Amino acid sequence: MPVLSAEHEAASVAAELIAVIVAVTGGQPRVLTIDKGRALPSGPFESSERSLQASLRTWVERQTHHPLGYMEQLYTFADPGRTGGSDRRIVSVSYLGLTQEAPVSGDPGAGWRDWYRFFPWEDRRKPSSLVDDHFTQGLITWTEDTSDAATRRQRWRRVAINFGLENERWNEELILQRYEILWEARLVPEAGANGTVPGEPMAHDHRRILATGIARLRAKIKYRPVVFELMPPSFTLLQLQRAVEALAGSLLHKQNFRRLIDQQDLVEETGEMATETGGRPAKLFRFRREVLAERSVVGSKLPLVRSA
Amino acid sequence: MPVLSAEHEAASVAAELIAVIVAVTGGQPRVLTIDKGRALPSGPFESSERSLQASLRTWVERQTHHPLGYMEQLYTFADPGRTGGSDRRIVSVSYLGLTQEAPVSGDPGAGWRDWYRFFPWEDRRKPSSLVDDHFTQGLITWTEDTSDAATRRQRWRRVAINFGLENERWNEELILQRYEILWEARLVPEAGANGTVPGEPMAHDHRRILATGIARLRAKIKYRPVVFELMPPSFTLLQLQRAVEALAGSLLHKQNFRRLIDQQDLVEETGEMATETGGRPAKLFRFRREVLAERSVVGSKLPLVRSA
DNA sequence: TCAAAAGTGTTATCCTTACACCCATGT
DNA sequence: ACATGGGTGTAAGGATAACACTTTTGA
Numbered sequence: 001m002p003v004l005s006a007e008h009e010a011a012s013v014a015a016e017l018i019a020v021i022v023a024v025t026g027g028q029p030r031v032l033t034i035d036k037g038r039a040l041p042s043g044p045f046e047s048s049e050r051s052l053q054a055s056l057r058t059w060v061e062r063q064t065h066h067p068l069g070y071m072e073q074l075y076t077f078a079d080p081g082r083t084g085g086s087d088r089r090i091v092s093v094s095y096l097g098l099t100q101e102a103p104v105s106g107d108p109g110a111g112w113r114d115w116y117r118f119f120p121w122e123d124r125r126k127p128s129s130l131v132d133d134h135f136t137q138g139l140i141t142w143t144e145d146t147s148d149a150a151t152r153r154q155r156w157r158r159v160a161i162n163f164g165l166e167n168e169r170w171n172e173e174l175i176l177q178r179y180e181i182l183w184e185a186r187l188v189p190e191a192g193a194n195g196t197v198p199g200e201p202m203a204h205d206h207r208r209i210l211a212t213g214i215a216r217l218r219a220k221i222k223y224r225p226v227v228f229e230l231m232p233p234s235f236t237l238l239q240l241q242r243a244v245e246a247l248a249g250s251l252l253h254k255q256n257f258r259r260l261i262d263q264q265d266l267v268e269e270t271g272e273m274a275t276e277t278g279g280r281p282a283k284l285f286r287f288r289r290e291v292l293a294e295r296s297v298v299g300s301k302l303p304l305v306r307s308a
Numbered sequence: 309m310p311v312l313s314a315e316h317e318a319a320s321v322a323a324e325l326i327a328v329i330v331a332v333t334g335g336q337p338r339v340l341t342i343d344k345g346r347a348l349p350s351g352p353f354e355s356s357e358r359s360l361q362a363s364l365r366t367w368v369e370r371q372t373h374h375p376l377g378y379m380e381q382l383y384t385f386a387d388p389g390r391t392g393g394s395d396r397r398i399v400s401v402s403y404l405g406l407t408q409e410a411p412v413s414g415d416p417g418a419g420w421r422d423w424y425r426f427f428p429w430e431d432r433r434k435p436s437s438l439v440d441d442h443f444t445q446g447l448i449t450w451t452e453d454t455s456d457a458a459t460r461r462q463r464w465r466r467v468a469i470n471f472g473l474e475n476e477r478w479n480e481e482l483i484l485q486r487y488e489i490l491w492e493a494r495l496v497p498e499a500g501a502n503g504t505v506p507g508e509p510m511a512h513d514h515r516r517i518l519a520t521g522i523a524r525l526r527a528k529i530k531y532r533p534v535v536f537e538l539m540p541p542s543f544t545l546l547q548l549q550r551a552v553e554a555l556a557g558s559l560l561h562k563q564n565f566r567r568l569i570d571q572q573d574l575v576e577e578t579g580e581m582a583t584e585t586g587g588r589p590a591k592l593f594r595f596r597r598e599v600l601a602e603r604s605v606v607g608s609k610l611p612l613v614r615s616a
Numbered sequence: 617t618c619a620a621a622a623g624t625g626t627t628a629t630c631c632t633t634a635c636a637c638c639c640a641t642g643t
Numbered sequence: 644a645c646a647t648g649g650g651t652g653t654a655a656g657g658a659t660a661a662c663a664c665t666t667t668t669g670a
Contacts, residue, residue, distance in 0.1 A: 044319035090318055093399070157601060158601075237622085250613075252610060258622095263658095279619075279620035280666065293465060305559045546649080563635095563652095586642080588641050
């Protein structure tokens with residue numbers, strides 16, 4: 001048990017960085033991988049005087065030939081059982097980064113992959129109803145696979161909430177929870193699968209880390225203008241909408257989306273028009289970078305009193 | 309620069325845990341400290357097979373004699389300059405935990421402290437206008453303290469947004485940003501202060517970590533029913549409101565707060581009444597723990613299309 | 617002419633915010 | 644009686660969700 005006092009020796013552990021680098025290209029969400037899509041890029045801490053954030057940033061920018069528009073720490077994974085052969089505990093600090101796709105140099109196994117290759121069930125943009133098929137069957141089998149009636153009910157409730165069954169709405173932010181259920185139900189190969197669900201696995205717990213990154217990003221686009229870091233300098237409103245849809249994994253209402261964007265003054269017209277839209281030419285817009293400084297956050301959600 | 313490839317040696321670093329343990333007692337927000345309030349509890353990683361989370365939990369529960377209702381990872385601090393004497397980099401994984409106050413056993417330097425001792429300017433429940441006095445003067449001096457006019461404007465804008473000046477609203481979530489400005493302006497002793505602003509410092513970067521914890525909690529109470537982890541089994545609605553106010557650092561609108569609580573079905577009447585309220589006796593309520601399972605999250609904020 | 621996308625306008629509903637007022641208890 | 648807190652009702656304004664329709668291009 002930890003000592004948690006003033007005097008203690010910090011334990012010696014092995015530490016590494018793991019990066020979830022995201023782009024959106026042609027309306028598809030993409031993630032930078034190594035080892036032919038089997039793992040996320042990772043590396044040791046460097047001992048220089050620079051911060052983790054800073055050195056990770058220069059590394060990524062050198063690899064992708066694009067500035068990293070946005071970056072934040074995701075989570076630190078340190079559970080036992082991650083020791084990867086060595087006897088010491090491995091601590092992995094993961095980061096989420098947003099950029100634009102460009103050919104990667106160096107490592108031949110490195111490249112961009114559609115993130116729905118790893119989570120096909122998270123893409124609900126087409127009404128393919130992936131979840132409704134042999135997918136749900138595996139989950140049902142799992143909920144039934146216990147002698148205790150209370151556990152069965154709990155499991156079923158959990159499945160319903162997380163997978164949007166039984167009057168529950170699909171909540172696109174619950175990726176990690178869904179992945180964890182699939183793991184518990186041993187429907188993913190990483191868990192030593194019984195059955196299997198479509199979707200490519202990754203080495204170690206990288207698919208879990210990717211799920212954490214996607215979840216964070218899906219939550220973030222709702223209250224912070226981070227999509228723009230994934231867009232080219234100018235874009236049409238539909239392109240912007242397609243990018244958000246790619247991340248969220250579901251379709252958006254066109255008119256309301258547009259209203260939302262412009263009543264928040266997020267973009268301004270460039271004056272140019274896009275011609276190859278397939279239909280009527282569209283106005284091109286650019287992100288008003290000023291809003292990053294102007295606006296801090298929006299949400300209140302607490303009934304504050306004005307005066308005080 | 310990190311290698312971020314498939315093959316790498318994970319670097320060897322010193323690692324520790326740091327805990328921000330919060331309670332609310334008598335309408336005041338409290339944090340568990342050691343060393344007579346000069347530091348947050350911290351400890352080394354243990355080498356057992358248990359997860360960090362689990363061992364931290366048992367430690368805290370043994371110290372506080374109260375179950376840790378809620379716990380989440382906060383942030384991992386790993387910037388250089390944190391080496392604390394040793395030559396290796398120190399990685400600190402911080403956690404936020406919610407509980408109820410009880411006398412701490414063991415370490416005589418350990419105890420609970422009002423968190424506004426460390427951040428007096430974050431308590432806006434009384435209209436004391438702490439920010440308006442000698443406090444703002446130091447900030448103004450800092451914004452002026454550069455030869456470049458553009459920098460001056462930027463600094464002023466930043467101060468205005470973060471401290472709620474010039475038509476900007478005070479945003480209670482920006483604690484960390486405010487602390488960082490005070491640091492840059494060298495108004496806190498940790499920065500090797502020029503001037504000083506009221507508020508006790510802490511060892512190392514612990515005040516910064518505490519600010520991170522408070523910010524997280526202030527954000528969280530808006531969309532997750534975590535306040536209840538800080539409440540006794542039964543409570544009046546005003547007590548509940550006072551707890552939220554303690555965390556948020558600002559006053560809430562009574563009627564609207566009550567409406568909010570009951571239209572979300574967060575609580576149910578116990579049938580008992582509280583008599584020592586100072587006024588009319590109040591109904592006692594308890595948290596409906598079921599909602600943790602029932603509801604997943606609320607917010608949509610994206611204009612989804614229904615059908616798809 | 618038709619498909620595809622751009623773009624405009626309007627309506628119903630709900631949630632937030634604010635204000636006004638009455639009730640029950642202890643001192 | 645009055646201070647303190649408990650508790651109810653309601654109205655205005657804004658944001659959201661949903662629907663219908665016109666315009667402009669390329670094939």
